[in-house]
Each structure stands twice: as C-alpha cells, then as structure tokens.
Amino acid sequence: MLAGVLLLIFLPPLVAKDLCKDSQDGFKVRLSIKTALGDDAYEWNESEMFLFRSTLAYAMRKQTKQDTYNITNILVCNDTQRVSFVFVVTSPDDPDQLIPKEQIEQAVRQNKHRINNAFLLSDMTLEFVGIPPTLAAPIIYDTEPWLIVFGVVIGAVAVGIVALLMSTVSKKRRAKEKAAGLSEEDEGIVKENGTALSGLGGKEGVYNQTFSNDNRFTEL
Amino acid sequence: VKLCVPPSGFIRKLPLHSCNKEARPSWDSPMQFVLACVSYAVGLGNVWRFPYLCQMHGGGGFLIPYLLMLILEGIPLFYIELAIGQKMRLGSIGAWMAISPYLGGLGIASVVTSMYLCLYYNVINAWSFWYLFHSFQSVLPWAECPVNANRTGYLEECEVASPTQYFFYRETLNISSSIDENGGLHMGQALCLLLAWIIVYLFIVRGVKSTGVVVYFTATFPYVVLIIYLIRGVTLHGAWNGVKYMFTPKLEQLVNPQTWINAATQIFFSLGLGFGSLIAFSSYNHHNNDFEKQAVIISLINSGTSVFASIVTFSIYGFKATFNYESCLERMRLLCLNAFDLSEESISAGNVTEWIHYLNITHPESFAAIASKIEHCSLEAELDTAVEGTGLAFIVYSEAIKNMPLSQLWSVLYFIMLLLLGMGSMLGNVTAIITPLADIKLLSRSLSSEILLSRCSLCLCFLLEFVRSGNYWFTIFNEYAATLSLLFIVFLEVISVCYVYGLRRFERDIEDMLGHRPNWYWKVMWAAVSPLLLFSLFIFYIINYIQGGTPTYQAWDKDLVRSAIKRKHIY
Numbered sequence: 039m040l041a042g043v044l045l046l047i048f049l050p051p052l053v054a055k056d057l058c059k060d061s062q063d064g065f066k067v068r069l070s071i072k073t074a075l076g077d078d079a080y081e082w083n084e085s086e087m088f089l090f091r092s093t094l095a096y097a098m099r100k101q102t103k104q105d106t107y108n109i110t111n112i113l114v115c116n117d118t119q120r121v122s123f124v125f126v127v128t129s130p131d132d133p134d135q136l137i138p139k140e141q142i143e144q145a146v147r148q149n150k151h152r153i154n155n156a157f158l159l160s161d162m163t164l165e166f167v168g169i170p171p172t173l174a175a176p177i178i179y180d181t182e183p184w185l186i187v188f189g190v191v192i193g194a195v196a197v198g199i200v201a202l203l204m205s206t207v208s209k210k211r212r213a214k215e216k217a218a219g220l221s222e223e224d225e226g227i228v229k230e231n232g233t234a235l236s237g238l239g240g241k242e243g244v245y246n247q248t249f250s251n252d253n254r255f256t257e258l
Numbered sequence: 259v260k261l262c263v264p265p266s267g268f269i270r271k272l273p274l275h276s277c278n279k280e281a282r283p284s285w286d287s288p289m290q291f292v293l294a295c296v297s298y299a300v301g302l303g304n305v306w307r308f309p310y311l312c313q314m315h316g317g318g319g320f321l322i323p324y325l326l327m328l329i330l331e332g333i334p335l336f337y338i339e340l341a342i343g344q345k346m347r348l349g350s351i352g353a354w355m356a357i358s359p360y361l362g363g364l365g366i367a368s369v370v371t372s373m374y375l376c377l378y379y380n381v382i383n384a385w386s387f388w389y390l391f392h393s394f395q396s397v398l399p400w401a402e403c404p405v406n407a408n409r410t411g412y413l414e415e416c417e418v419a420s421p422t423q424y425f426f427y428r429e430t431l432n433i434s435s436s437i438d439e440n441g442g443l444h445m446g447q448a449l450c451l452l453l454a455w456i457i458v459y460l461f462i463v464r465g466v467k468s469t470g471v472v473v474y475f476t477a478t479f480p481y482v483v484l485i486i487y488l489i490r491g492v493t494l495h496g497a498w499n500g501v502k503y504m505f506t507p508k509l510e511q512l513v514n515p516q517t518w519i520n521a522a523t524q525i526f527f528s529l530g531l532g533f534g535s536l537i538a539f540s541s542y543n544h545h546n547n548d549f550e551k552q553a554v555i556i557s558l559i560n561s562g563t564s565v566f567a568s569i570v571t572f573s574i575y576g577f578k579a580t581f582n583y584e585s586c587l588e589r590m591r592l593l594c595l596n597a598f599d600l601s602e603e604s605i606s607a608g609n610v611t612e613w614i615h616y617l618n619i620t621h622p623e624s625f626a627a628i629a630s631k632i633e634h635c636s637l638e639a640e641l642d643t644a645v646e647g648t649g650l651a652f653i654v655y656s657e658a659i660k661n662m663p664l665s666q667l668w669s670v671l672y673f674i675m676l677l678l679l680g681m682g683s684m685l686g687n688v689t690a691i692i693t694p695l696a697d698i699k700l701l702s703r704s705l706s707s708e709i710l711l712s713r714c715s716l717c718l719c720f721l722l723e724f725v726r727s728g729n730y731w732f733t734i735f736n737e738y739a740a741t742l743s744l745l746f747i748v749f750l751e752v753i754s755v756c757y758v759y760g761l762r763r764f765e766r767d768i769e770d771m772l773g774h775r776p777n778w779y780w781k782v783m784w785a786a787v788s789p790l791l792l793f794s795l796f797i798f799y800i801i802n803y804i805q806g807g808t809p810t811y812q813a814w815d816k817d818l819v820r821s822a823i824k825r826k827h828i829y
Binding site for chain 1: 409456
C-alpha cells in the first residue's frame, strides 16, 4: 500500500525525466553569462531556471496562439556547470506527449529576441544547439551613403573646374581689353588740362620732365 | 630680369630651346621644389614595401644595408638627376638630347615608363577613394560579413575568408577567377577612377603654379596623419609586441645576398629615379638653386619616412596579431567549455593550453571528437604573416582599423593619407610626361592640351582596369612595367653623364650653378660605385627572370576562397 502510494507520488517526475532524457524532440541550451556580462553577471539558480521555463512557455503560447501552455509543460534535465541543459515541451492537453522539434524551433526563432532580452544575452551567448539564429536584416538604403559622399566631392571638383575656366576666360578678356585700352590711354596723356586729368580717374597725374630732379643724364 | 642666352651647339638646331616668347615657368620658392620632390618620392612604397622588407630581412638589422645603399647609390643618383634638370632647363627628352642627340631615346624611355606608371598607379587612388567613401557609415562595410539569403548566417565566401578580404576581393574589385576572364565593368570603381583623374588634372592644369600650391598640402598632411597614427598605434593593446618584433635585429640575415639586393632596389625605386620626374621638377628651378643640399635633405626625408611609417605599421601589426591571438585563445576556450560542459570560470584565456593538455590526457575519447577543431594559437605565427603591397594597405590595415574604437574616424584619416601619398607621386609622373613633350613642342602648355592628354589616359585606363580581371593586370604592370627598364635607364644616365658628357664638364657646370665643385665622394660614386651596383642589379634581375620559368600570378579562387597560383600566358 505504502509502496503503491510512493510509486504514485514519484512516478510523474521519473516519467518526466525519461521524457526529457531520452527524447529526440529536445534541444540543448547553452548560456555564457560570464562571457556576456563580465562583472555584472548574475548567478544561475532555480529562479533563473524558472524565468527560462516561463519565457519558453510564453514563446509556445505566442506561436501556437493557445493560452493553455504553462510552466509545467517545459521539462528540463541534464543541468551542467557550464550552464547548459536540455529541455522538452509537453503538450498542454496530454502531459505524456511531446511537441515535435520543428514547432519548438519555429517558436524559438520567432521569439529569440524576447528570450535574449529577458536574460540580457545575445544570439552568441544564449545558444540553442541546432537552431540557427535569425540575423538582423541588412539595412537597405535609398541612396548608398558612398554615392552621397562621392557626389559631394565631385560637385566640389566641378565647381573648381568651372572656376578655373572662368578665370581663364576673364584673364583673356582682360588682356584683350588692356590691348585695346592702351591705345586710348595714349591719346589721353596728350591733353594736359583739367579734362584730361579728371579723365585719368584717380591716377597720380602726369610726370612733367621739365621740373625733374633726375640727374641721370648730367653726371660729370 | 632673367638673362636668356640661346644655347649653343646641337640644341639650336632642335625646336626646343627655352628662349622663347614665354620664359620658362618656375617655382615660387625653393621650398615648393623641395616639397614637390618630397611629395613625389614619399609614396605608397614607403608605407607598404619597406615594413615588409624590414620584417623579412631581420628587423632592425635591415637598416644597415638600407642606409649603406642610400649613401652608395641613392643620394648620388638623385643628385645627378637634379643637376641635369637644373642645368639643361628642359624635360628628360630635351635634357638628354642636349648631351648627345643619340641619347634622345633615353628621354623617350623615361616618358614611356612614366606613361605605364600613370596608367596603373591611379587605380590605387581609385581604390583609396572607394574605401574613403565607404568609411562614412555607422558600421564599416568590411567589419561584418553580409547576411545570406535566408538570414540564418553569413555568406559562405565571406565566412571562410575574412570580412576584410571579402570586401576587397568581392565588393571592391568583384574579381574574376583569372586574367583571361574579363567579366564586366565595375561601375563604382570606374567612377572613382574618373574622379581620381579629374583631380590629377586639376592639380597640374596650371603647370608649376598649381602644382607648387598643391604640394604644400600633399607633402605635409601625410606626416600629420602618420604622427596621429603613431600616437594611436603605440597606445593600442598589443602594439608593443609588433614594434619589439620588428626592431629585434636578426643579424644573420645580413649574410643573405637577397637582403642587400632588396635594400638596393628599395632605395632605387623609393626615390623615383629614372622616370624623368626629378629632371622635370628641377628644370623649373633657378639656375643657382642649391640642389646639392636639397638632394641630401630629400633623400634623408624619404628614408626617414620609411622608417617612421614602419614603426606605425608594426604597431598596427602588433595590435592585429595580438587581437587574433586572443580571439584564437577565446575560441579554444569556448570549444573546451562546450565540449566538456565545464563552468565558465574554470578555464581562463591564460591557461587554455594547459587545460587542452589535461583534457587530452584525462578524456581522450571525447577529446578526439573535437581534435579536428583545435588550433594552435601562437603570437609569433601571427606576427610572422608578413604582407606587402595592396594586401597590406587595404586588407591588413582595414582589419586593424575596424577593431579600433571610433573606427570611422581612423578609417577616413588613413585613406586620406593614402590618397595624398598616391596623388603626390602621380603629380610627379604626369609632370614627367608633360614637361618633355611640351619642351619639344608636341604639346603646348595651355589648357586644351592637358584636357586631351587626360582624356586619352582616362580612356586607356577604363579599358584596362575596370574589367573584373583588372587586379591581375595591375599586378602585371606593378611587377614588370617599371622595374627592369628603370634600372637600365638610370644605368645609362650615369654612364652618359660621366663618360659621354664628361665628368670634368659636369663638374664645371655644377661649379657654375652652385659656386663650388662636387667633392671626391660624389665623383667616386658617379664614376665607379653606382654604375657597378646598377649593372649588377640589372644582371641579377635578368638571371632571376630567366630562371623563373613561366611567370605565375596569384588568382583569387572563389570556391576555395583563397589565393592560388596560376600561370601567365606569354603572348
């Protein structure tokens, strides 16, 4: 009688362990808390395991859209010092039936981000052996950033070329004007009354050699 | 007022004397000339070839043959080119023809070699632009592999190689698997090359006036960046390993003749002799410019920069090697932890190797399962991987940069420096082509001819370089375009000056320009030592080429994801 009662009490966990240990539908999980967090690392204990089981139950709920998943549906075994263990998920309707691997994989992949954040870990430090991580999608730009910088630089270069051309053109124009203007200036110098001086527009005036102090030609 | 005496003898018959309606343009100050030569001589070779040679030939000990060769051949040959240019006041063709009409071919050879160099050298500037433009992103594109189609992992080609190699070979070059497969054009690269050529054109468009202003920047800014990098480099974790490794002299390398040959060739090519650029630059000098002092200063600056750049490179090497070594240890640690389910605190990076031994002894069966993944982590092996050339500049350096904090800033600085070094050398080479051709009236110095010239070069470049096999063409040009011909050209230059023109006449010309005759050191070097050295180098190269059999090149194998050796076809 007592033996029967004892068997009844200890049977479920024994069966549960068997379900977990022998099963093909389980996944091995590995956490690297010290690597990820260094000095801020938390201790892995029963409460953390509780959190893990509840996040997995949450993931199953979200994926199957059934609110019947509970923490008792997540069975864990093979705990090691590494902080790695194996888990299986039982169906909420029948505790002896396991959820197939593919479904668990899908559930985990869809909610990996939430599971990672619950433990302050990343895809590298919280590994589900056999489930590849979903990497962030590459950023798609409307215009590649390098084209923008290229555009800026080549715009500056184009401005430089235009400035160069304009300076050449204006230099040629000035040279032409100077050649044409010289002939006019010759006529202006001949007139030495007020009109000519005002016509010279601010220059120093005309050098009248009669009053020069230049002894260049009269040295003895 | 510059007194213009029409030159006598042969030159009067040729349409190239400079006593024309326009006086020859000249540098605004001797400082511009010195900076132009520094900008030309200090180029990419100082950054990517010298550190490699230093590492290959015994670290600090390599400085002995290097400095010896500088004294025996570097400075004397540099002096000769400056003297000829300043005396004849003509580019390379005119200058050599003034010595003897039969030597015109020497000048033409210089111009053709410069043309070859221009064709492929600007490609490096295009790559620098490409990397520079891609540095303006929050995550550097060569820092991470791109994700594969169903987002479960990274692209395979990138996983097996490294992200930096993938970015260089696949995204920058989109390289084909052999030189025979042309592939298509790479538009991004073509645009960058176009930009590079337009900028070179802008720099030389006004001749010496524009070049003289530009060299103030291209000669000095690389030093600013090198100093910043030096400070950043030596403060990096593990940098000291690299510098220590480099400077420990391994004097047994000095008995290896290859060391001496490499020192001689490095000095020779680093100074940029034989291209005609130095003749062209000094032809714009005043008649009495003190080029003797300038020759010594510029050569010493060039060598000093090589040594300085190699300190920077080795601190970066040390950082990268230490980073890789520590990553390797970390990988091994994880491997052991995961295979044996040990607690994370049991193995630290320091005792990984002891643990591996211990686990091998205590659990041989389980260890055998992971034995294939065990790598032997060694810092020396990482430091020993010496790289030179574009691999160093674009792969190794970018790998180191992506691991630095604030990597975008360092990346931008580094590639601007590479650009300025490359542009400075391009200026010299393009001047080496334009000056002699303008002197013999093949081109006028005005705007329109420059447009023509640049456009032609552009077209040629497009044809060759931006097909997907472009990098292989680049390698061919890099190895063969200039090496043998330059040795021959400079050898003939020295012989012509000493024996055809006459050493006595040359001495008198120098006395006329400088006010004193060159002393015995110069004369001994020019008449005997340098020609002998050059001749033996030339013979050595020929023997090497003949003995080398069918030439081979490194091709990127897409399937094996590494470089493999392929044979070149001889056409």
